[in-house]
Amino acid sequence: MDEPVVPERPKLAPGVRLHFDKTRNAWVLLCPEKIIEAEGPASEILRRCNGIRTVADIIDELATIFSADRAVIAHDVTDMLTELAGKRLLVA
Numbered sequence: 578m579d580e581p582v583v584p585e586r587p588k589l590a591p592g593v594r595l596h597f598d599k600t601r602n603a604w605v606l607l608c609p610e611k612i613i614e615a616e617g618p619a620s621e622i623l624r625r626c627n628g629i630r631t632v633a634d635i636i637d638e639l640a641t642i643f644s645a646d647r648a649v650i651a652h653d654v655t656d657m658l659t660e661l662a663g664k665r666l667l668v669a
Contacts, residue, residue, distance in 0.1 A: 580659065580663075581659055581660075581662035581663035582662060583632060583655060583658040583659055583662050584662070584667060584668060585631055585669065586629060586630065586632075586669065587628070587632065587635075587662075587667045587668075588626050588628030588667065588668060588669075589606075589623070589667065589668075590667060590668045592608070592609050593606065593607065593608050593609075593666050594606075594607050595607075595615065595620070595623045595624060598612075601614065603616065604616075604619075604620035604623070604624075606666065618639070618643070618653065619657060621639060622635060622639070622653075622657055622658070625638060625639075626658075626667065628669075632654065632655065632658065635654055636651045636654050
């Protein structure tokens with residue numbers, strides 16, 4: 578099976594949205610028929626998936642915010658976006 582392709586300018590698929598759940602005190606990804614909790618850096622990545630920012634923009638912003646090595650951030654971001662693309666939660 579082919580690995581999912583991450584869109585150059587990822588955004589959440591129709592019917593999917595990021596929401597701060599006050600009850601859980603956490604960011605959650607609301608999807609048709611399921612809820613995925615977006616803990617820690619995951620919410621930071623998802624909040625930037627707006628169809629305008631490129632994957633490189635997202636990586637650069639997070640590397641700056643977290644004062645982290647860009648290569649480490651790039652690996653984490655691409656892994657997460659690949660997983661979401663595979664679940665069809667991201668579109669171009």
